[in-house]
Amino acid sequence: MDLKFTAAEEAYRLRCREWIAANAHHAAAVAKAADPVQAARDWQRRLWEAGYVGLAWPKAYGGQDATLTQQVIVSEEMARAKLPPLINTIGLSILGPTLVRHGTEAQRRRFLPRILSGEELWCQGFSEPGAGSDLASLTTRAVLEGDDFVVTGQKLWTSLGPIADWCFLLVRTDPSAPQREGISYLLCRMDTPGISVRPLRNAGGGVHFSEVFFDAVRIPREQLVGELHGGWKIARSTLDHERSGLSGVISLEGSLERLWRQAAAGGEIADAVARQQAAQYWIELEGLRYLGLRALSDQLAGRQPGASASVGKLFAAKLRQKVARAALDNAGPYACLTKKSPHVVGKGRLVAGYFDSLGYSIGGGTSEIMHNVIAERVLGLPRSTGEA
């Protein structure tokens, strides 16, 4: 057990840092590009070609088979350079690990390299209007006709829906079976006839997610992941992946540093309450970082993230909200202004960050569900309600 870096690892860090220094302007250019989506794909490909995407994935599918330490180094260097998250983050964090574990060899070879390169952007079709926290009650139907599934239904809260090339989705293939035993996991091209996407505006005013309608959409049978009717267990491991990892720590670091600079004049926060509060957030962020490292060590030792990922997810959402709210509090009366106001502070990012933070305790499993998961799967308390 140690936190040390060897000389070879320090050399790896130096190479990574130098590469980022030489290439970070491409990331900075994404937001200003004429086609920001294409620019973001190009940035991800550039990063992947340099060996900094898919570190934990097998080499055979375009990954790096990297060590835990290398993953940590790369995430630290990305954070240090304040690089934005990758555009294909849903494919990278959720579908990729799922296919590595549950996909056929053909599926892995077909899909994994294109997730890494950003050639194919992925969205997730899990939630439905009537199936949110109670995801297993989903009703989107898939009927096997010949070699195709024919899918009809509606998915909701689909991030990247309007720009994604592919969607991984949960569908009901056996309505007569108990809820969790009649669900299958499918992969679907977003340009398949019968799919329509309607962007949804969120409470903060932005468009991050969408509704996706399926009207007799035909999906080839070979795009089934795992067993027919066996999708629920796969989805559950997907959720665990979605909830684990260090990525949340990185964006929080930037938020906390901004909070400090906002409150500190010349390096110190004079107000004792604000200073204590900022210190508490630093403590919680370090706790989250080392929790993430423990989870990574576990995964590399071959153990699944499991319910422990819910601990980090729950804690990170709360911390993000506390930091965002403190930043608004520190802005005093200016916290009520939109970014269009001539008096706005911080270009309106504080309000945007605050609204954004509220989504983190809903998306990927609500904090109420995370509490249930921890109570039931970690502490072994009796079930309070449905499945988590």
Place this chain on the structure above:
Amino acid sequence: MDFELGEELVALRDIARDLLAQRWKAESARRALDTPPSRMPAQLWAELAEMGWFGAGCSEAGGGSGLGVIGAALLAEEAGRALLPGAMTSTLAGAIALDRSGGAALKAELLPRIIAGSLPVTLAVEEPNGTWGPDAVVMAAQAGDGGLRLSGSKIFVADGSTAGLFLVAARVGDEVRLLPVEAGAAGVEAVPMQRIDAQDIVELRFDGVRVEAQRMVPDAGAAHDAYAVWTALVAADLLGSAGAALAMTTAYAKERVQFGRAIGSFQAVSHRLADVQVNVEIGRSLLYAACLALDERRGDAGALVAAAKAFIGETAVDAAEAAVQLHGGIGYTWELDVHLHLRRARANAVTAGDAGWHRETVARHMAHCYA
């Protein structure tokens, strides 16, 4: 980099948990509340020495087992879980402090006796000034007749009525240094201070106590280093306490039936326990990070120790308060062990610095990082 406990550490923790559960009962901790202080039975002390635990955190060159601060912290955590008298944790901290900073002569003289269990040791740092730590030390060692003389008062000295050796923080010139003082030295008097959990703490009164100048711990940073190690071990004790309170309450919530259901199936109950579990896991992550940073002498060790102590201190009190509340009426009785953990957690939360004091250390670290 590897951030999970290795086999050797897991084995040490498991053995400690089993042994302490067999040898020390919560009933003894309860009885001590009426007849303080809570003392380690001589037979158990001898057994722990036999197991080599007092040298767990010391280097192999120093006669220890080389498991580092992290190894000692695992033992301290089990001591907290078992409500064990504090003497083992104080001795672990003192032994590690000497091993890290002691210099060859002092180590050769003291470490073998400490590790063998014949010289229990503890730190004497705090003074009657309402705050904590070496920086607040006022007591100054006066030079004269080839030695140093100590006068004044040290308070909250853990396990001070049984320690054979005190490592006393005192000003020598511009620095706060660490000075070894034998319990029987002329001019030393120990006055019991009465902690809410019956743990042994004393006020040490010094009246011109003489210390040979060459016995001063040679490393100028020894007082701060020793205090950081001790702080990490107190945090570990608190983590054990939190874990015990959580485990007791979880077990009760599975058994206790009201309205025809186990109360653990009610979300008002289960979600509060889940919050404690989350904080225990975050606290554990901080503790391991702090201990490894100390073992590797990293620059951010002080900030991580402060982070761990601040966070786990509050977690342990929250866990014990949740335990009282969720046990209901029975949780508010003398007979149940819940209040023993509440007492220990409340007392340790303000031992080796409280959360607010440690957050100030963290704030200074942030100012340094963001400069």
